[in-house]
Structures are given as C-alpha cells and as structure tokens.
Amino acid sequence: MVFEITPRSGTAFLLNKGQKLTVIDPRGEQVADLLAFSRADPREVISSGRSLDYASKLFLSTGDPLYSNRSKVMLRIIADDVGRHDFLLTPCSEDTFRIIYGDEHPHRGCFGNLAEALAPYDIAPDQIPCAFNVFMNVQVDGGTGALTVEPPLSKAGDSIVLEAEMDLIIGLTACSALQSNNHAFKPIHYRIDDPVA
Known part of the structure; x- marks a missing residue:
C-alpha cells in the first residue's frame, strides 16, 4: 500500500528491523x-555528523548507512534513483521562514509538522535532530x-x-520550504515492505 503525505505536512510511523521504506x-x-x-530508546537518533564522518563524503546514496548518535546503523540505503540528498540543513521551521524569508506569519514548517507527528511517541521538539533531507539538492x-x-534532481516517480x-x-514530511522544492508544494508518497521470506 502506498501512503500519501499531503503538501506541507508530516507523519510518523513504526518501521521494524528488516522492513524497507520506499520514499x-x-x-x-x-x-x-x-x-x-x-524504538528501544528514542534518545538514540539519526545523526548527520556520524553518518557523514564515517562515510567521508557529503552525499550519501546506494549502499551507504545512516548512523545514530550512538554510532549504530539505523537505516541503509539499498536503492536510489536520484543520488542527491542533503544531510546538512535542519528541518525548516517558523524561525526559518522568519529569518531567511522574512515572513511575518510563518508556517510551522517541517519542524512543527514533525513535532506534532512524533508527540504521540513521547518525542519532544528538542529531541528533533538534523533530518536526512531526501531529494534535497x-x-x-x-x-x-x-x-x-x-531545485531537486528528482523527477516524477x-x-x-x-x-x-x-x-x-x-518521522517523514512533504517539505514546506519554497526554495527547497523549486517554488511549489507537492505531496510525498511512501511504502513499507516486509522482508521477503
């Protein structure tokens, strides 16, 4: 089943060891x-610093692991149509839109969307790290x-x-920043697949 994240929104869900997430x-x-x-201890989070340090490169793609702040592999990229993603910039937020874009009434951004989606899992806003920004160029x-x-290099599909x-x-969003998405807000789809027996 393919799920849709509507433009400028986010969601959170469980992913079991061995399952594959397709974005x-x-x-x-x-x-x-x-x-x-x-899931065993939400203080263990995805880490851009660890992942980039251990890979010795800025742009991660097929075969590269995404590490936690405790130097454990959380996810591994096993297929990638695009090959360009960002692991430097923090999720956009109200402050992003106020400071960078000068918005007087800013959108809550990916940070706010992630905070709301993760709250049922007892994850507080201050626990949100730098995200792996899929397709961000x-x-x-x-x-x-x-x-x-x-503009992202990703094409339809x-x-x-x-x-x-x-x-x-x-936690997963359809990013809310105009500049990141070539000045248009669109949905993101995702699918979860169980391991092949």
Missing part, C-alpha cells in the same frame, strides 16, 4: 525530511563553503529505498 516523489522536485529514532562552493539550495537495521520510529 517516492510522485510529481518531481519535492523534498521529504526523514527522521529516525530507536544543496550545493557547496568548494572555495568559500557557501551553501545554495537548488523517482524513489529511494532504505532498509531498517533496528526497530525504529520514523
């Missing part, structure tokens, strides 16, 4: 913020280190597949 961009150029928490200037957010290496709580 799909049904229309193209739409980012999805992905979080993972250990962040460019880094090699000379100055300046970051620019470019492109996907990434991640396999859980522990029992997890997952």
Whole structure:
C-alpha cells in the first residue's frame, strides 16, 4: 500500500528491523525530511555528523548507512534513483521562514509538522535532530563553503529505498520550504515492505 503525505505536512510511523521504506516523489522536485529514532530508546537518533564522518563524503546514496548518535546503523540505503540528498540543513521551521524569508506569519514548517507527528511517541521538539533531507539538492562552493539550495534532481516517480537495521520510529514530511522544492508544494508518497521470506 502506498501512503500519501499531503503538501506541507508530516507523519510518523513504526518501521521494524528488516522492513524497507520506499520514499517516492510522485510529481518531481519535492523534498521529504526523514527522521529516525530507536524504538528501544528514542534518545538514540539519526545523526548527520556520524553518518557523514564515517562515510567521508557529503552525499550519501546506494549502499551507504545512516548512523545514530550512538554510532549504530539505523537505516541503509539499498536503492536510489536520484543520488542527491542533503544531510546538512535542519528541518525548516517558523524561525526559518522568519529569518531567511522574512515572513511575518510563518508556517510551522517541517519542524512543527514533525513535532506534532512524533508527540504521540513521547518525542519532544528538542529531541528533533538534523533530518536526512531526501531529494534535497544543496550545493557547496568548494572555495568559500557557501551553501545554495537548488531545485531537486528528482523527477516524477523517482524513489529511494532504505532498509531498517533496528526497530525504529520514523518521522517523514512533504517539505514546506519554497526554495527547497523549486517554488511549489507537492505531496510525498511512501511504502513499507516486509522482508521477503
């Protein structure tokens, strides 16, 4: 079964060890913020610092593991149509829209959507780390280190597949930032598949 996350919203769900999570961009150029928490102890969370450090690269794709803050593999990328995702930038929030875009009445962003979706799992807002930003295209200037957010490279129907290496709580959004999504808000689809017996 394929589930839909409506534009500028988010959800949370359980993912068992061995299950595969497929995140799909049904229309193209739409980012999805992905979080993972250990179900055994939600203080163990997905870590961009650990994952990028151990991979020795900025852009993770097929075969790369996503580590926790305790240096355990939480998820592994097993298929990837796009090959460009971001693991540097934090989930957009009311403050993002106020500080970067100057919005007087800002949307709560992915951070607010994730906080609401994760609350039933007793995960507080301050526990939300930097997300693995699926399909987000962040460019880094090699000379100055300046970051620019470019349109996602994902086309309609492109996907990434991640396999859980522990029992997890997952947070997932259809990103709320105009700049990240080439100035249009679209849905994100996802599917969970059990291991093949």
